[in-house]
Amino acid sequence: MMDNILFWLGFYIAMLIASIAIGYSKGNIVAGALLGYVLGPIGVLLLLLSKDRKMLSCPECSAKIHRHSYICPRCQQKVLHRFELK
Incomplete structure (x- = not known):
């Protein structure tokens, strides 16, 4: 038991x-x-x-990037986050 x-x-x-x-x-x-x-x-x-809440997809190249990234390391494009205005 x-x-x-x-x-x-x-x-x-x-x-x-x-x-x-x-x-x-x-x-x-x-x-x-x-x-x-x-x-x-x-x-x-x-x-x-x-x-996964830490990683997001880059809108340009769809690479996985950290959610606090400013520039995608793969395509070098600026990443706009949800809280930013387009």
Whole structure:
């Protein structure tokens, strides 16, 4: 009985750590912690399929760039962000 409890406790702690790591890499650590804690392996799967909030696509060449970039390193074009007026 105690082995069974320790297994599930370790399993959910591992899912929590994995979801926090994935959330951190995608720029959404709070959602990672909550999904990993509440949903376990389903939360990890949801995070793997979620959108990356740290990277955006360049409107000119579609390269992945950091969301705070001012100039695309691939095509050297100025990147307009959502908060800027066109």
